[in-house]
Amino acid sequence: xxxxxxxxxxxxxxxxxxxxxxxxxxxxxxxxxxxxxxxxxxxxxxxxxxxxxxxxxxxxxxxxxxxxxxxxxxxxxxxxxxxxxxxxxxxxxxxxxxxxxxxxxxxxxxxxxxxxxxxxxxxxxxxxxxxxxxxxxxxxxxxxxxxxxxxxxxxxxxxxxxxxxxxxxxxxxxxxxxxxxxxxxxxxxxxxxxxxxxxxxxxxxxxxxxxxxxxxxxxxxxxxxxxxxxxxxxxxxxxxxxxxxxxxxxxxxxxxxxxxxxxxxxxxxxxxxxxxxxxxxxxxxxxxxxxxxxxxxxxxxxxxxxxxxxxxxxxxxxxxxxxxxxxxxxxxxxxxxxxxxxxxxxxxxxxxxxxxxxxxxxxxxxxxxxxxxxxxxxxxxxxxxxxxxxxxxxxxxxxxxxxxxxxxxxxxxxxxxxxxxxxxxxxxxxxxxxxxxxxxxxxxxxxxxxxxxxxxxxxxxxxxxxxxxxxxxxxxxxxxxxxxxxxxxxxxxxxxxxxxxxxxxxxxxxxxxxxxxxxxxxxxxxxxxxxxxxxxxxxxxxxxxxxxxxxxxxxxxxxxxxxxxxxxxxxxxxxxxxxxxxxxxxxxxxxxxxxxxxxxxxxxxxxxxxxxxxxxxxxxxxxxxxxxxxxxxxxxxxxxxxxxxxxxxxxxxxxxxx
Amino acid sequence: xxxxxxxxxxxxxxxxxxxxxxxxxxxxxxxxxxxxxxxxxxxxxxxxxxxxxxxxxxxxxxxxxxxxxxxxxxxxxxxxxxxxxxxxxxxxxxxxxxxxxxxxxxxxxxxxxxxxxxxxxxxxxxxxxxxxxxxxxxxxxxxxxxxxxxxxxxxxxxxxxxxxxxxxxxxxxxxxxxxxxxxxxxxxxxxxxxxxxxxxxxxxxxxxxxxxxxxxxxxxxxxxxxxxxxxxxxxxxxxxxxxxxxxxxxxxxxxxxxxxxxxxxxxxxxxxxxxxxxxxxxxxxxxxxxxxxxxxxxxxxx
Numbered sequence: 001x002x003x004x005x006x007x008x009x010x011x012x013x014x015x016x017x018x019x020x021x022x023x024x025x026x027x028x029x030x031x032x033x034x035x036x037x038x039x040x041x042x043x044x045x046x047x048x049x050x051x052x053x054x055x056x057x058x059x060x061x062x063x064x065x066x067x068x069x070x071x072x073x074x075x076x077x078x079x080x081x082x083x084x085x086x087x088x089x090x091x092x093x094x095x096x097x098x099x100x101x102x103x104x105x106x107x108x109x110x111x112x113x114x115x116x117x118x119x120x121x122x123x124x125x126x127x128x129x130x131x132x133x134x135x136x137x138x139x140x141x142x143x144x145x146x147x148x149x150x151x152x153x154x155x156x157x158x159x160x161x162x163x164x165x166x167x168x169x170x171x172x173x174x175x176x177x178x179x180x181x182x183x184x185x186x187x188x189x190x191x192x193x194x195x196x197x198x199x200x201x202x203x204x205x206x207x208x209x210x211x212x213x214x215x216x217x218x219x220x221x222x223x224x225x226x227x228x229x230x231x232x233x234x235x236x237x238x239x240x241x242x243x244x245x246x247x248x249x250x251x252x253x254x255x256x257x258x259x260x261x262x263x264x265x266x267x268x269x270x271x272x273x274x275x276x277x278x279x280x281x282x283x284x285x286x287x288x289x290x291x292x293x294x295x296x297x298x299x300x301x302x303x304x305x306x307x308x309x310x311x312x313x314x315x316x317x318x319x320x321x322x323x324x325x326x327x328x329x330x331x332x333x334x335x336x337x338x339x340x341x342x343x344x345x346x347x348x349x350x351x352x353x354x355x356x357x358x359x360x361x362x363x364x365x366x367x368x369x370x371x372x373x374x375x376x377x378x379x380x381x382x383x384x385x386x387x388x389x390x391x392x393x394x395x396x397x398x399x400x401x402x403x404x405x406x407x408x409x410x411x412x413x414x415x416x417x418x419x420x421x422x423x424x425x426x427x428x429x430x431x432x433x434x435x436x437x438x439x440x441x442x443x444x445x446x447x448x449x450x451x452x453x454x455x456x457x458x459x460x461x462x463x464x465x466x467x468x469x470x471x472x473x474x475x476x477x478x479x480x481x482x483x484x485x486x487x488x489x490x491x492x493x494x495x496x497x498x499x500x501x502x503x504x505x506x507x508x509x510x511x512x513x514x515x516x517x518x519x520x521x522x523x524x525x526x527x528x529x530x531x532x533x534x535x536x537x538x539x540x541x542x543x544x545x546x547x548x549x550x551x552x553x554x555x556x557x558x559x560x561x562x563x564x565x566x567x568x569x570x571x572x573x574x575x576x577x578x579x580x581x582x583x584x585x586x587x588x589x590x591x592x593x594x595x596x597x598x599x600x601x602x603x604x605x606x607x608x609x610x611x612x613x614x615x616x617x618x619x620x621x622x623x624x625x626x627x628x629x630x631x632x633x634x635x636x637x638x639x640x641x642x643x644x645x646x647x648x649x650x651x652x653x654x655x656x657x658x
Numbered sequence: 659x660x661x662x663x664x665x666x667x668x669x670x671x672x673x674x675x676x677x678x679x680x681x682x683x684x685x686x687x688x689x690x691x692x693x694x695x696x697x698x699x700x701x702x703x704x705x706x707x708x709x710x711x712x713x714x715x716x717x718x719x720x721x722x723x724x725x726x727x728x729x730x731x732x733x734x735x736x737x738x739x740x741x742x743x744x745x746x747x748x749x750x751x752x753x754x755x756x757x758x759x760x761x762x763x764x765x766x767x768x769x770x771x772x773x774x775x776x777x778x779x780x781x782x783x784x785x786x787x788x789x790x791x792x793x794x795x796x797x798x799x800x801x802x803x804x805x806x807x808x809x810x811x812x813x814x815x816x817x818x819x820x821x822x823x824x825x826x827x828x829x830x831x832x833x834x835x836x837x838x839x840x841x842x843x844x845x846x847x848x849x850x851x852x853x854x855x856x857x858x859x860x861x862x863x864x865x866x867x868x869x870x871x872x873x874x875x876x877x878x879x880x881x882x883x884x885x886x887x888x889x890x891x892x893x894x895x896x897x898x899x900x901x902x903x904x905x906x907x908x909x910x911x912x913x914x915x916x917x918x919x920x921x922x923x924x925x926x927x928x929x930x931x932x933x934x935x936x937x938x939x940x941x942x943x944x945x946x947x948x949x950x951x952x953x954x955x956x957x958x959x960x
Binding site: 371372374375378381385388389392393394395400403404407408411412414415418421422424425427428429430431432434435436438439441442443445446447449450451452513514515518519522525526529530533534537544545546547548549550551552560562563564568569570571572573576 | 709710711712713714715716717718719721722725726729730733747749750751752754755757758759761762764765768769772773774775776777779780781783784785787788790791792793794795797798799801802805806809811870871941952955958959
């Protein structure tokens, strides 16, 4: 019971952390520091509770409190599956709040700083409450609190119409998702007789219906294609530390919901294949859209979609394994998915913090206008390279270990019945995702940090590494990425316990199926050799390099604008995938001796810009026609109510319903 | 133990010779005498003694590029069995590490190139990352096929598991796979018809365009790493296409080295009789490799 009370106390502190700031003066830094302190304290309490529970020392892991609502009950629980997510929820928002001390100073943002702090705290608390709730009604309430807090955090700069637009799209998307979940829990309660989230035997059709509703409802939050359309706008427009929490943690809460529901349901035959297919689609499309973006934060947001796709691939494999009774697929697939939840929850906030640091210095998100920042921002460059390598799944960082589990799981399907061997082809899809991710992050690294500045009047005094408040969270996250890459054997027990919580019949065999000791060894060799190789060149006795300008074929006035831009770097890939990306603004041929020529290459979101927006405009055109019913007179409305009631009675009588 | 020593020696010493053989073959086709077989060794020796020059725009990324590239190809070379002897390092899932080591090398080669801020290097990097998007899935299809054929998840047994399958039903699979892997090798090692290592027109190159501003020992590291990469990928192809084993240690090593030299001759002949493809045609060739490897996978699903 101790650990649950600790976590509950932590959640309360997190949720209220934004309140005291309102009693401080408008521009007071002390208020923001109080908020950060409370959030960190709450997170520390929560983390202590999770650790106690994981070690088996936290006492009972179920708690039911008094509750005055007519439905459901205030029932909480802890298990290894939830702990995986709780760790992220108790680490990343606290780091984000610390980063916010430098990034979103109260003195710079007196109008919205306190509101952001409040929403940020409620968002963290609500996410934790979602994960520990063991009752459908409580889950939905926490879910809605999380969705609304996220809305207010996204629309922090609500004086900007683009921010409001992104906020509205998010709000609509999240509520359509919630609607699906509402129906899902209704169906669940009808089938099982209660809202309590416990495994129940149920007919196959009902289970499939619950599964589909869960996939769609949680898919909206997690960002599965084609339900991802709200995500790039919202993540790009929110302040960077909010984007970090949304992308690193809130998407994972969507994944958590899907994992929780699938763990309670009897698995159907087609589920695994469907989730795997959605995962491959989401992964490939997400990363392809990601590398085509010119807006740094949109690029990161699409790359989150791609990573959720990778997680879904792992879940699909695990579902397939549970249906077929193949423990190795379950262990490797779910192990990969859960490890990737952690990995992405660490490196994506790191990358968003990095982007925020640069955006803070340059006041632009456009990759085509940056360049050469690595020399004046060496810390940011180094930390970005760590995050980028982790995201691309390259050794010696944590991303590699997660993808390695998933590859191994997919290779294991080769030993299955011939119908499922085709599943292994998803391995080639994962390789495609990896290669595209490398292309995308080579582009960002090169365009932002390397080469020369593309700004005609760069101001080197502004292009500095951020202060300690922003740097420390980044260093912590990069350190965690490296630690998880090198120390993967030590987290295996936590993953195995979580896999067992998801599928109790499967033996915990991750350590034997996929021994990571060699991976760790290879990672150490790479790391050591890299440090040695680069360090050698800085030794006093090393050959000194002469510095000259880059070879420019003797051109008299080279400028930074002559470099390959971010867009041109990935243009080849965008053309290759043009049939899905539908890029706009292909350059025509300029006339001979053109004095001036300009074009813009944009890759807008296909789902939002080509499907949903035209549909919304159509609806907007048709809806005014029914405005004649809107009279603004009370007695007319009363008449409507009477008519509707009569109609309902008539319908009920006609169908014999009572 | 002796096999491991021979493996490391072959991995570190032999690669420049392969490029010498390619050069000699091309010279023979052109009716020239050509540079000696050991030319690259001389070049490397010369480069190592030269001074260092770097661009004013560069950071540590530029200096890390050559080092990391060499480290990853050598590490990858230790994961591949050479001929009939097992790889020095072998574990479950090592083929994934192998492929991702190359990706790590690519990340650093391309970012080091971008660090110079030159458009030529930008072009080279853009082409490198674009073509890898097609060749990497092809390589994974090849791994899937080999894993299915051998029932193993480790490169040594995967690559040795194809022994004796030439006369069995898997022969068509192996032929398709060898062709696909050959194209991947040509693209990854930047040989004709994907890239022309001899041209002096930066606009048309991939690998050479990326290393334009590296000089001295750094260029030496890069050239050496490129030759090691040729040997490592050649070793995979040899294992798939020539899965013979005599059972006698030294004879197997002779077969392996002869096979690699033969592969170099084939590459030299190809480079003599073919022109480089136009850049926008290269993806078609790589898609062909993807289709070949994918089809060989499909053949297994019957």
